[in-house]
Amino acid sequence: xxxxxxxxxxxxxxxxxxxDLQKVFRNxxxxxxxxxxxxxxxxxxxxxxxxxxxxKPFIGAMDGHIDAVSCMAKNPNHLKAIFSGSMDxxxxxxxxxxRKTVCQFPGHQGAVRGLTTSTDGDLLVSCGxxxxxxxxxxxxxxxxDTSDHTGVNSQPSAVYTWKHAFWGADHxxxxxxxxxxxxxxxxxxxxxxxxxNSFEWxxxxxxxxxxxxxDCNILITSGSDRSLTLYDLRMSSPARKLIMKTRCNSVCWxxxxxxxxxxxxxxxxxxxxxxxxxxxxxIVHKGHVSAVMDIDYSPTGREFVTGSYDRTVxxxxxxxxxxxxxxxxxxxxxxxxxxYTFDGTYLVSGSDDTNLRLWKSxxxxxxxxxxxxxxxxxxxxxxxxxxxxHLPEVKRIVRHRHLPKPIYKAANLRRTMIEAENxxxxxxxxxxxxxxxxxxxxxKRRIIKEVE
Amino acid sequence: MExxxxxxxxxxxLKALRDKKLKGQxxxxxxxxxxxxxxxxxxxxxxxxxxxxxxxxNIGYTSNGRYMLVGGQKGHLAMMxxxxxxxxxxxxxxxxxxxxxxxxxxxxxxxAQKKYPYIYNRHGTEIHCLKEHGKAxxxxxxxxxxxxxxxxxxxxxxxxxxxxxEMVANYRTGLGRTDVMRANPYNAVIGLGHAGGKVTMxxxxxxxxxxxxxxxxxxxxxxxxxxGGNLMATAGVDRKIKIWDLRKYEVVHSYPARAQxxxxxxxxxxxxxxxxxxxxxKDFGGHDYKLYMKHKIMKGYQVGKVLFRPYEDILGIVHSxxxxxxxxxxxxxxxxxxxxxxxxxxxxQKREKEVHALLDKLPPETIMLNPNMIATVRAPKKKEKKxxxxxxxxxxxxxxxxxxxxxKKTKGRSKPSKRAKKxxxxxxxxxRPFLEQSDKIDGRPDKKQRIGEEVELPKALQRxxxxxxx
Numbered sequence: 001x002x003x004x005x006x007x008x009x010x011x012x013x014x015x016x017x018x019x020d021l022q023k024v025f026r027n028x029x030x031x032x033x034x035x036x037x038x039x040x041x042x043x044x045x046x047x048x049x050x051x052x053x054x055x056k057p058f059i060g061a062m063d064g065h066i067d068a069v070s071c072m073a074k075n076p077n078h079l080k081a082i083f084s085g086s087m088d089x090x091x092x093x094x095x096x097x098x099r100k101t102v103c104q105f106p107g108h109q110g111a112v113r114g115l116t117t118s119t120d121g122d123l124l125v126s127c128g129x130x131x132x133x134x135x136x137x138x139x140x141x142x143x144x145d146t147s148d149h150t151g152v153n154s155q156p157s158a159v160y161t162w163k164h165a166f167w168g169a170d171h172x173x174x175x176x177x178x179x180x181x182x183x184x185x186x187x188x189x190x191x192x193x194x195x196x197n198s199f200e201w202x203x204x205x206x207x208x209x210x211x212x213x214x215d216c217n218i219l220i221t222s223g224s225d226r227s228l229t230l231y232d233l234r235m236s237s238p239a240r241k242l243i244m245k246t247r248c249n250s251v252c253w254x255x256x257x258x259x260x261x262x263x264x265x266x267x268x269x270x271x272x273x274x275x276x277x278x279x280x281x282x283i284v285h286k287g288h289v290s291a292v293m294d295i296d297y298s299p300t301g302r303e304f305v306t307g308s309y310d311r312t313v314x315x316x317x318x319x320x321x322x323x324x325x326x327x328x329x330x331x332x333x334x335x336x337x338x339x340y341t342f343d344g345t346y347l348v349s350g351s352d353d354t355n356l357r358l359w360k361s362x363x364x365x366x367x368x369x370x371x372x373x374x375x376x377x378x379x380x381x382x383x384x385x386x387x388x389x390h391l392p393e394v395k396r397i398v399r400h401r402h403l404p405k406p407i408y409k410a411a412n413l414r415r416t417m418i419e420a421e422n423x424x425x426x427x428x429x430x431x432x433x434x435x436x437x438x439x440x441x442x443x444k445r446r447i448i449k450e451v452e
Numbered sequence: 453m454e455x456x457x458x459x460x461x462x463x464x465x466l467k468a469l470r471d472k473k474l475k476g477q478x479x480x481x482x483x484x485x486x487x488x489x490x491x492x493x494x495x496x497x498x499x500x501x502x503x504x505x506x507x508x509x510n511i512g513y514t515s516n517g518r519y520m521l522v523g524g525q526k527g528h529l530a531m532m533x534x535x536x537x538x539x540x541x542x543x544x545x546x547x548x549x550x551x552x553x554x555x556x557x558x559x560x561x562x563x564a565q566k567k568y569p570y571i572y573n574r575h576g577t578e579i580h581c582l583k584e585h586g587k588a589x590x591x592x593x594x595x596x597x598x599x600x601x602x603x604x605x606x607x608x609x610x611x612x613x614x615x616x617x618e619m620v621a622n623y624r625t626g627l628g629r630t631d632v633m634r635a636n637p638y639n640a641v642i643g644l645g646h647a648g649g650k651v652t653m654x655x656x657x658x659x660x661x662x663x664x665x666x667x668x669x670x671x672x673x674x675x676x677x678x679x680g681g682n683l684m685a686t687a688g689v690d691r692k693i694k695i696w697d698l699r700k701y702e703v704v705h706s707y708p709a710r711a712q713x714x715x716x717x718x719x720x721x722x723x724x725x726x727x728x729x730x731x732x733x734k735d736f737g738g739h740d741y742k743l744y745m746k747h748k749i750m751k752g753y754q755v756g757k758v759l760f761r762p763y764e765d766i767l768g769i770v771h772s773x774x775x776x777x778x779x780x781x782x783x784x785x786x787x788x789x790x791x792x793x794x795x796x797x798x799x800x801q802k803r804e805k806e807v808h809a810l811l812d813k814l815p816p817e818t819i820m821l822n823p824n825m826i827a828t829v830r831a832p833k834k835k836e837k838k839x840x841x842x843x844x845x846x847x848x849x850x851x852x853x854x855x856x857x858x859x860k861k862t863k864g865r866s867k868p869s870k871r872a873k874k875x876x877x878x879x880x881x882x883x884r885p886f887l888e889q890s891d892k893i894d895g896r897p898d899k900k901q902r903i904g905e906e907v908e909l910p911k912a913l914q915r916x917x918x919x920x921x922x
Contacts, residue, residue, distance in 0.1 A: 025790050
């Protein structure tokens, strides 16, 4: 009778030569592994704690300006380059990797309010309160060609003077027209010294402008009459206007969903709209405690960064109602402009204290080339955190952010005030005739009306 | 060492040979015979030591089945590598040894000696003396939590974390001296068998046992847990071996047999030691345990502990003559997973495994009866809405309480603050019966059993019923 018994020979289970890899045998039977869920939960907890240990988002500051930084511009063809303009007319080109000024573009007499580059990168447009628009040819030549001649691009190739001070500028994504805004919206062709077209709706100042990345003929502007206006270049008059309760400081289109845009408002919230249906905001992004000054989308279209008057920079998920991340430093004062770099890993913020600051978009990310094992480990830990992020211990660690005391107190105060108002509203509704007080969702509450 | 026993007679007489070639060949062969006889004698040295003079042994295997630790009652300790049949370390502690167990790998082991348990290193060096445990009778190691659990002669259960040295818990079981202790490999719960026939299950974060089961009509002599976590086998002095289902806490099988010790193998075979024989039961589909094998050792010798060796079809038997092992086909897990347990580990793999185990060390709070309950959703509690009448009644009572006439005290004892406090107390007293109606907190019953109005009490107990608030 033959009886089968386990008999293993070590040769089959160990390697032959020391250059060989070790032999690995797997048995996926769950009976061999006990308490799997507890192990996974402990790993998720440790992963959350490690993420906090490695969260060092601030990379460095770029100093050079002698007055507050008022606007920035970036270009998709040059990832290392960023332009910044300050309140005293100084326009500089920075190398982000070295954190140094590459080139300066002197000329503006007053604050530079609008900076923009053409999509292929060989034209820089700057406009300011001195009523001039300056065009600079091949501004990023110095980054590529490190020879010493300064002559070529430190002189503007063209200076166009116009009737009013300018408040913002933006360039078309495909095409060579650019728009500047101030008392009205002007569309320029770089070869003409006068705008080829002008739009006006009402007599109020227009503060910022953005071209739609999806359709090169659509642009949106925000004005000091608390409005957001949509223009179509193919029509002779503005298309639509949305009036809100408070002014929008800045607008940005979602590069991956070009019908949606997000507006940074004075009432500390950001409102995301669908341009086809403006009567209701899609999402209200709450978080800041003071006016939101600038907004920029990540090239993935999945998150955006906002800079606010309360000296913080926040990163929101494009569908999130609260911020995913908040960055602050003692030395960073009022943030006037923020930009996401075109590779989606860094943010640049320009603030009142004359510095541009470089931050990581994912605070605990390890930059540089990762070994495949490191990358797999990181992905596993991200998946663990994602799976267990609802459990109280893990949630507490993942959510925790240190806030500066004034912000923390201001946020608490806001919360108390909002809760008190809600409670009073509830009571009023309870004590009034049923149906006489309608519940208005917050997304609609801040909009006054939409005008054709 | 009895080399003569293995040398198979006298060696050949080579001096009488004239043929040089034959002489050379034979001398090589003789040398080989000599070496093999010595090797066989060496194996005998510890496999069948001194005819049981050094007392009944306790054995322990590492989780990958490669190393075995034997500790004799009279103090003989030996650790050996079963893969290459090497004796690694053998020494005497010259004290009673009651139990031995490996810690997370073969580098450390714990020995329950006469007064306290000690931890030794693989070289036999004493590293720690665990005074707090007292006179430990049995030791168990929970490998995922790095906890060493011990039960001592006063019936106290101690849990100690061997990686940090912290004493996690010590509980008085309250059920007297017991030396039947087993760790459930599925959920790391410790099962104790007591003299009254009870089996209790413990976790380090609760003072009271998780489960108390009455299993036998007399003292419990052995407990064993299945790897899958569903079955428990218990044996008692009442000559019964019972197999329990741990989900319903009901008997699945009951055998009229005695058992000094029980053990489940990786594949679910149950070994019981009974007098001078060992019986092995196997489930032929659907937890239907039937007798599979019987092994008798020489008549008159008693079998002590039985322990299956992991990842091998081998059952280790301790008897009054020493130790022997038998083959039990189908008891071990044939396919091991390198990342769980590797019987053929290299040093580097062992070190990596130790570090990963420490990084993934579970906190003691994760031990629970159902380990899959972590990260599940708790059912929402249903809040019963107070009906309007009850609310109205409550408001009336509050009004009445506010309006009662309170005696005004003289000589400065009636301060407005004191009067206000008295008023608040009266309002709270008036509210209390209405608040108590929603007495179920978290769906769990009230800890204090209040005798309600509906319960008809016998006359003798009626004076203890709480008078309802009028």
